Structure formats: structure tokens, C-alpha cells
Amino acid sequence: MARYFITGGAGFIGSNLADRLLADGHQVTVYDNLSTGQREFIAPASRQKGFTLIEGDVLDESRLGSAVAGHDFVFHLAANADVRFGTDHPRRDLEQNTIATYNVLEAMRLAGIKRIAFSSTGSIYGEAATIPTPEDAPFPIQTSLYGASKLAGEGLISAYVSGFGFSAYIFRFVSILGERYSHGHVFDFFHALAKDPTRLRVLGNGKQRKSYLYVKDCVEAILTVIEKSAEPVAIYNLGTDEYCQVNDSIGWICGKLGVNPERQYTGGDRGWIGDNPFIFLDTKKVRSLGWKPRLTIQKGVEKTVEYLTANPWLFERR
């Protein structure tokens, strides 16, 4: 039995992780400001023994410091996770991703906690020349404030490993799908089609190639790496062994919903500033530990549509 602390634990990935750790008999403290996290996501967890919710912000150093004390391991998942709108508010990624990560590291150091897992992103590879992109790809050039802020988080964590004897697990995710998914292209398309199933506005030309991973496969991968990896800074890409076009995903969403909208493309090979037209991560490293995903991208998209269909309240919160 270990005592886990999850920042952003009421969010999409965090709440799925909390459920899984509680099912394994661990204690779990969720630290979340409930800005994008949802009480509904942690309702099942809150009925389990060993669960604690602390409402708090990762930018509130003093609250964070007292909350983290007494834990063995920190999953730092709290973040501004929206890559698209970075240029609308440049300070947000700096604060919520970079400075927040510093605050978590300092709180841990002062509390004598040395094990951290961090949700980074495939976006830090920028527009990678090597695809599928391995963890040791050529030194990338950032193309988004989101990627830059996560890169900064990775750097800080690695420096705490070197400087203060921490051990760290850094996960570079593709986009994640599944139960409690509440932002991203499936959410936006689902929402738009619920309002008007006859047409669908698509950012870019729809040919952007992207990778996705099902959230329960993601949680499984995280726990596999933490159990099996022995590197001081363990960096792992997480994704499936495939990619799809935005158009494929639209087809699966529409098929599941039984609609056939006219697709209206905004044009160009990028949907927004910093949109990466081809994201596909090399996942040999995590597979070498024996993990593999159970769901394909198509199944992940379909599960997500089922989840959104069953949870219309999510759209009322926006």
C-alpha cells in the first residue's frame, strides 16, 4: 500500500488513474482546483476507502505544500491541457504548466518526497523530422506555447533528479480518448453535430494525421513503466502503433452517431497556429516493457462517442 498524491486528480486522466490505484488498494489524495476537473469524475473514487479530495490550486504554494506532506509518490497531472489557444493567453501555459511544475517539485523537496510522474506531451517534438518519433529524436524546436511549457516542466524535473536525488517518470502522450474525455476534437465535433447534424466545420483540410490512445491503456502504460523502469529519468512515449487522419475520425464519429454532415473545411494543412500536421510517436520503448494497448484508435474514438452520448451534462458545463 502506497500513498499517492495526484495533482489534477479530478481531471480526465487523473480520475481514471485514481480509480485504478484505489482498486489496487492504495491510498489516493486528489489535489484539484476543479477548474476543468469534475466532481462527477471522482464520485466513484470518493466512495472508496483511502480516498481524499483536497480542493486547491497548484499555484497556491502554501496549500500545496501542506497537502503533499505525508505522501510517497506524486503524479503531477494538473495542467492547462489545451494546445490550441495558447496564443490567446500566453501567460497561461507558463503559469499553469511551467511554474506549477516548479511549485510541485519544491513542495515535494520540502516534504522529503522524491518520486514524481509527469504528464508531458508529444507536442514537445514540434514538427518532428523523424516519424514515428522516438524519445531520443533530434533536439526539437518548439512550435506551441503548450509544448514549450511542458518542455520546461520536463527540464525542471530532470534537474531535480540530478540536483536533489529525485526519481522521475515522464510520459509524452499522444491525445487521450475514452471515459471522462472532455476536451479535444471528438468533443468539439460531437458538440457541433448535436447542434447541427447536417454540416460540420473542420479546421484545416482534414488530412492532418494524428495518434490517439485509450485512457485505460494509458493508465496501464503509466503503471507498467513505474513498476519496471529503473532509469533515474525514465522518459516514455505513450501511444498506439498507428495513426489516423482527422477525416477517419470524423467518419467513425458520424458512423456511431448515424449522421452524414456536409464537411466544410477551413483549408490548409494545419488547423490552427502550431497545429502539427503529423503526430506519430515511436512506442517501442514502452512496448519493450511488455505493455501494449488493447484498443485501436477507432475503438477509442467510438468509446468516447458512447461516453459523450451518455453524459450530456458535460456540454452544459462549458
Added chain:
Amino acid sequence: MARYFITGGAGFIGSNLADRLLADGHQVTVYDNLSTGQREFIAPASRQKGFTLIEGDVLDESRLGSAVAGHDFVFHLAANADVRFGTDHPRRDLEQNTIATYNVLEAMRLAGIKRIAFSSTGSIYGEAATIPTPEDAPFPIQTSLYGASKLAGEGLISAYVSGFGFSAYIFRFVSILGERYSHGHVFDFFHALAKDPTRLRVLGNGKQRKSYLYVKDCVEAILTVIEKSAEPVAIYNLGTDEYCQVNDSIGWICGKLGVNPERQYTGGDRGWIGDNPFIFLDTKKVRSLGWKPRLTIQKGVEKTVEYLTANPWLFERR
């Protein structure tokens, strides 16, 4: 004639750059809080037409914002440049390097200025597996808070290029030597030998291999890249085509001073936490633009000893 703004322009590299730009007939505004910068360093510049000093801190957003307005190009050199003591005050690198860089970028964006040059560091390669280390080396793992904070600065700048149409010149320096040098191993050894020429304490085993570059060669390289490079994010290593051992450097310093101390090694292959036992950057890229250094490392060390000998006031400031 262009209007240049230099953060940290009263510092070691900044003041040498200011002199050079003024000699070329440009206008130069130095923005410096004079914490490590020195009035003496900008005394020659201040006698030139076109020179302005604004005392201010890069963490003071409002002062920075009004100071930067009306310039064409920003050299962002203000930084906490001490890699060794990061773990004594972990917040310092975050604030003075990462957040400060964000402030400079935001001030530029609001003022409509889009060209920036940035002093990064070879330290961001961590303990590189590839030596000499090229700009596109495999994605490195940070080993110091200083390196992490500069990596974060690079990421922010690159994201502003992508998001806001900036153009950027990023320089990954080895350690710089020469006139107005005021911190680092030559300074420390010179200072120690002035107090006691009979013995010298050396951090590590003295076999750490390091690279150095003479400051006027560095300024020349910076201006060559800005003139000739056309990449939106131009990233260049700056260094000489050689490296030396700490022991070599001690020999040159002692030779110049005419002393022969007993060397007392603290031992181990690293002088401090995060010390990199072998730094040697591949400088093919900058050389391909026609630049090459005029001084060897030995000459650079000897020039530095001459400068320190002629400027004992520097040690009284510490």
C-alpha cells in the same frame, strides 16, 4: 543604423556587444539592474553617441515594457549565469532566466518588436552522448537548474516564432573568457591565488574537459549569424574547435601569474552537482557561415588573467 535593446547590457558579454554595435554606428539601449552588471563595463559605451542606459529589472514588466518600445531588435542577455549554485536557490533560475525571458517576449510582442537574440548555453545538452555535440543532438536530459531554465527560454522563444511571427537567434555558448569576465573558474582561481599563491583548491579531479571562447570572438559570431542566417529559429553553438582540461587552464593561469601552488583536489570527476565532466560543442554550423575564432583557449585564458590583473576592483565588489 538600427536601434538595439540589450538586456543585461552592462554585463560581461552585453557590454562588449554594446561597444561593438556603437562602433558600427548603431543606437544601443542597455537595460540592466546592475546586480552583476557594472557601471565600469559600460563607461566607454556611455561616452558614445547613441547610447542609453536604463536601470531596470527584467522581472519588472511595466518598466521593461516602456523601455523596450521603439527598438528594432532585442538582445536578451540578462540572466542568472551561475550554473554551479542552482541547488542553493532553485527559484532563482526559474525567475531570472525562464520568467524573465517570457517577460521580454511579452514586452516585445506588445511593442510590436519581433527580432530577438538569446544567450542560451551548452549546458542544455546535459551530459551529451555525442561529443562534439551538434545543435541537433539527441533530445537531451537536463542536469542543472540553469540548463533547464535556459531550455525553457529557448522553448518560449521558439513558440513565439511559431505563434507570433518572431524571428529568433539562439546561441548555445560554451563558457566565455576575456575583458570584463567576472565569474567562473579563472576568476575563482585568480582570486584564490592572490590570497595564497602556495596552494590551490580544485573542485573535482581537475580532469574535467571544458571549452571556452574569447568574448570578442563570441560577439563576432553573434553578429555573423544575425547577418547571414535565414532560419526562423536560428540555433547556433558557439565555441572553439578545441577543449582543455581544468588542469591545463590552471597551468596557463599559474604560468601567467608566475606562481606554482600545490594543487589540492576535492576529488571525483565532477566539481559540483550537475558539473558536466566533458563539454565540447560541434561548431561546424557557425563556421559554415565563414566565422572562426581568432584566439585559442590558452590565449583566451591568458587575456583573462591580464584583464583581472589590471582590474583588482572587480574582486572588491564581491
